[in-house]
Amino acid sequence: MSKKESKKPLKLWTCPKCERMFRRKNQIHSCTKYPLEKHFEKKDLAETLYNDLSSKVENQIGSFYVESLPCCIHLVTCAYTFAAVYALRDGIKIHFTLDYEVVNDRIDKSSQMSKHRFLHSIDVKSDKEIDKELIGWIKLAYNMKKQS
Template identity: 30%
Template sequence: MAATAIERIQADDTAREIFEILQGALAQLGGHEIEEKQGSLHVTNGRAFLAIHPRSGAVLLNLVTSEPIVSERIRKTEQVSKNRWHNEIVIRTTAEVDAELAGWLRQAYALTT
């Protein structure tokens, strides 16, 4: 049986450290739940605003926003409906869980309130 997303994160030192810091940033947003899906975690507050995908030595985040995030850090953007965009960012170090990312998390979270 394949390892779950959380097992894959816990088995990788870098991914685990990033996830722990990311959990702290998420706690500052307010109420939310982490739902385990096949191969990823969805962070929800009524609906998903963030997906966390484990990668070797990193985590891939997919933030749901009302407009594309314009930044060199964003790997890919995709418009999924008239007012919803998916924005992918690969986090390779704990330092990348910074004020800029926290702002994007707040922006995504605000769509659920």
């Protein structure tokens, strides 16, 4: 007897207007294209930190793509946003969601979104802060794609 493979490959729908990918067809979304560079106007430090973060995510966690929205920059894998980056004048703010609450002095804010969803916010002002611990949390957030 052979067990039938229950995992279907994820089929994504691409919005023809903004080219974002979604798990559901005709998913309602803001549908605005916003140039990535605009986030970093007069925010050189934010750009440096963002580039450092994204190369570490790529090298130490896995592949992803970027959705630049007017509010922030989404880091996405399999149509799941595992982190959002906000460009600030003196650094970047990173949001990520985990299925438990991280209690740590570095977390500036956390809030419970639902039973197993905790949104965390952390401000990063130097590349030293993009360390093993932070990448570890983002890796856990990245792997939440399987549960969503």
